[in-house]
Amino acid sequence: MRKLTKLKTNIDIVYNSNIVEYLDADYLYIPMKKNYKTLVKTNEYVYKGTILLEDNLNKIVSPISGKIIGMTTLNVDGRPGNAIVIENDFKEEEKKNRKYKDNKYDRDFIISRLYEYYFKYVASTLETKKINNLVISGFDDEPYIQNNAYVLKKYHREILEMADILASSFEIKNTSIVIKSNNTDNIETFLSKIGTYPNISLRLIEDKYLLATPFFLLEYLDLKDIDSFVIDAKTMYELYNAIKYNKFTYETFITIAGPSLVKSMVLKVKVGTLMKDIINNKFKINNKGNNLFILDGLMTGSPCQIEKTMVTKNTIGLIVIPDEEIKENSCINCGMCYKICPVRVNPKKVMDTGVRSSNCINCGLCSYICPSHINLRAFLEGNHE
Numbered sequence: 001m002r003k004l005t006k007l008k009t010n011i012d013i014v015y016n017s018n019i020v021e022y023l024d025a026d027y028l029y030i031p032m033k034k035n036y037k038t039l040v041k042t043n044e045y046v047y048k049g050t051i052l053l054e055d056n057l058n059k060i061v062s063p064i065s066g067k068i069i070g071m072t073t074l075n076v077d078g079r080p081g082n083a084i085v086i087e088n089d090f091k092e093e094e095k096k097n098r099k100y101k102d103n104k105y106d107r108d109f110i111i112s113r114l115y116e117y118y119f120k121y122v123a124s125t126l127e128t129k130k131i132n133n134l135v136i137s138g139f140d141d142e143p144y145i146q147n148n149a150y151v152l153k154k155y156h157r158e159i160l161e162m163a164d165i166l167a168s169s170f171e172i173k174n175t176s177i178v179i180k181s182n183n184t185d186n187i188e189t190f191l192s193k194i195g196t197y198p199n200i201s202l203r204l205i206e207d208k209y210l211l212a213t214p215f216f217l218l219e220y221l222d223l224k225d226i227d228s229f230v231i232d233a234k235t236m237y238e239l240y241n242a243i244k245y246n247k248f249t250y251e252t253f254i255t256i257a258g259p260s261l262v263k264s265m266v267l268k269v270k271v272g273t274l275m276k277d278i279i280n281n282k283f284k285i286n287n288k289g290n291n292l293f294i295l296d297g298l299m300t301g302s303p304c305q306i307e308k309t310m311v312t313k314n315t316i317g318l319i320v321i322p323d324e325e326i327k328e329n330s331c332i333n334c335g336m337c338y339k340i341c342p343v344r345v346n347p348k349k350v351m352d353t354g355v356r357s358s359n360c361i362n363c364g365l366c367s368y369i370c371p372s373h374i375n376l377r378a379f380l381e382g383n384h385e
């Protein structure tokens, strides 16, 4: 079996035990995607659920009701991009143009509902693949990010019900909920609930980095990709809302954590909320010096400006740490970067030759392990200064 790494987290973070919500920002920012047609104009009123952008297969809807007040340039998932700005009227008026008869959870109903609510990947996988093993992952990879573990804990009833619906509608033989063996809280929760679902089992895994990646998780569980499907807890909860309650994903879960904060939290926020609004309204910064804001985690994320960064459906969180300059020293040829790489890339060779590898999965382990603090990931991405 592949040797995976346990990451050391040397910062003690106390998380709020409940999920905190921040759903009432004055303005939301919706990224304008390449090749998408914009369907709204400045000064137009939009309802929650109004389609703002579309391409042939996907549609992006407004998470609030309010007025479009223009466009602006922001950081969209780590890159500069344009966004539609919506002024919130706080009425949460929802566009009601869909009428449904009673839900009957059979195969065709679920697939068509998932396409309708833009879970294209899940829908097409269920449609085209005979699944024998459904694996629900209730953990995250990045240190300090706790979204899936929190969602699993808070919405375990919904997730179990959804798993049961999928298992019976698609005749899935084995369904398992996967939890890290050091998450005793979630283990206790599931041991007390899972008895009601005899076809769902609990599987415990070690606290090793990259197991939230389906490829590595299936390999660890000794399952084959050909008849298995991994869905994380957050997505299961979104599927539940779409299938049972005809709800779009207007909100998402993110973790904001780090030693510069008085308290670290998992939050439920509207898609499109500016990070600066979340920090100003929900967090206290305890470090008086300069702080660095890292979007989407220490291992694979990148520094961002919170006044220019919005939450998208892909955002997992923000890490706030003191901005101390880390001095890179010369390579000492220790070989540790090569030894730790899970896909056998030689990062030192990439650094020396400038020839990048298409096998690199950008996991950040080589930078994490390097005793000379060399930002090898930047060489792998071709942007080391």
Ligand code: SF4
Pocket: 340, 341, 342, 343, 344, 345, 346, 347, 359, 360, 361, 362, 363, 364, 365, 366, 367, 376, 377, 380
């Ligand atoms: S970032 Fe790329 S080269 Fe570095 S350890 Fe991960 S996969 Fe290997």
Ligand code: SF4
Pocket: 330, 331, 332, 333, 334, 335, 336, 337, 338, 348, 369, 370, 371, 372, 373, 374, 376
């Ligand atoms: S881990 Fe750092 S110091 Fe060691 S060989 Fe790789 S680049 Fe050089």
